[in-house]
Amino acid sequence: MSDLPHPDGMPAISALATETSNPATTDIDRMSPLEIVQALNAEDAKVARAVELVLPAIAQAIEAIAKRMRQGGRLIYIGAGTSGRLGILDASECPPTFGTAPDQIVGLIAGGPIATANAVEDAEDSPVAGQAELEQLRLSSTDTVVGIAASGRTPYVLGAIEYARSQHALTIGIVCNQASPLEQQVDIPIIPLVGPEAITGSTRLKSGTAQKMVLNMLSTGTMVLLGKTYGNAMVDVIATNYKLEQRASSIVQRATGLDREQATALLRATNGETKTAIVVGRLHVSPEVAREQLAAHDHILRTTLEAMQS
Template identity: 55%
Template sequence: MTSSTADHAELRSQLDALTTEAFRPELADIDRLSTLEIARTMNGEDASVPAAVGRELPRIADAIDGIVARMTRGGRLVYAGAGTAGRLGVLDASECPPTFNTAPSQVVGLIAGGPKALVTAVEGAEDSAELAARDLDALGLTDRDTVVGISASGRTPYAVGAVEHARKAGALTVGLSCNAGSALAAAADHGIEVVVGPELLTGSTRLKAGTAQKLVLNMLSTITMIRLGKTYGNLMVDVRASNEKLRARSRRIVALATGAPDAEVEAALAATAGEVKNAILTLLGQVDGPTAARLLADSHGHLRAALQAAAVPGAG
């Protein structure tokens, strides 16, 4: 057996051992079913994903608490993955600035092969742990940062390499995979393994595994931002009004939070340069714009704490 043949045999053996790669004989004739029957089958498969995520909630919560502790000290949240996993990380990171008014550098998505890999496969990129290390070094990684390696298989060299390199740099690390006993979870401070089982199409981890990863990433970013004071109750008070839809949402959020009439909402937003959190504080705390800005700065952006400082009854 040649070296190349041996390598291929070893790789096949590794894939055969992964739950996400398992072949399902009962679905071997799925292409013979009607479109509606296939849709029902697929929908039934997808319905099992939330329960699989639910089994990992304690580990997800522990990871979030660790992320918040680092970000409170000025750290960043960095996602690193290849293929679908990398695209999901980039997607989650890119949605944080408009949703939570984070700086673009505060939540970062790295994908093996760089931005062009978002739309085109980059040969060999996912196989390079060294590439992950270079990508992280380019960010100037510190011990205040958190790196989340994302890989359905839990063995992708780019994701595992990112976690290993980040841990050596003193950063907090999270390994998100969809197979139990993964190398990625073993390499990380926090291992999250959402075992969703074999896919409808053998090895197509953009399906249940991708859905599971998206759900977990939603939790990591959203709950972290809640803990950082980016919301007031379930209102996105740090939303960035960068277009007309978001400007309308800003006005609605201020109205929902304060109960103020439209004219007062508009005046408060005008007095605070469109900053929703500040506008709410001027209305509920009966303070001017500069005072609202100072109270929020003193409260590290937490609106409830700023309201308490302004002596608003029931603000705690």
């Protein structure tokens, strides 16, 4: 099949950097298993540098996201294929890690939930579907929509971003090619240029790795700004299993100097609320007072402790 131009007049897909042939892997089918993984590893080594070059844009994004989330806004990821799955992955890991509500950070994928495990490749061609997803969420001006598309030209994502802009939501794009429609449409473009993939056009490789790294930074950086950590401890962790219960106990022990048995008992007394337990353990107040003080200081533990100790 010939490489036809995009129906909206965009250049043929072969013009994209992520779709060009990588000279380092043109003979990958002749390589030994060790040579294959060495070649893949050499390409992956380029990803961190590509992300490093866009750190200022990522920092700008987390500051803007945090500002809107303080006003009650949501962080919404939207993408197709690998890009959509990565957004869903990042969103799904925030509630247990940072204690966010399930609807605070949302991942949407072209084709719906079935596409998380099964390829529904034609679903990405509908800009109307992207808009409809956000309409169902009743998008508001305090929300942030992050469009994820290695090519920067996925219709599903572009339709969502166009609608998000019409609702005055903050728009961010994560793209791995220059001068894309997505880059031109969003408020904050994040463009890690990873170059040609080891397997031509397989953007689940370097592009996907770069997207995952950027998403990690967006959610983690935003959560840090919102006071979801104390130092590097995840003090809003929700202890939903044994491992997380042990993690919460360890956090309380380090922050208060209590032993494991005392920390565990304190967590039970505070309904598993790690921040509350730390305030109680450090300042010897009741859980009710601890909760009141945390609420008065935007639930930021460090600020609360400093204010109560002054």
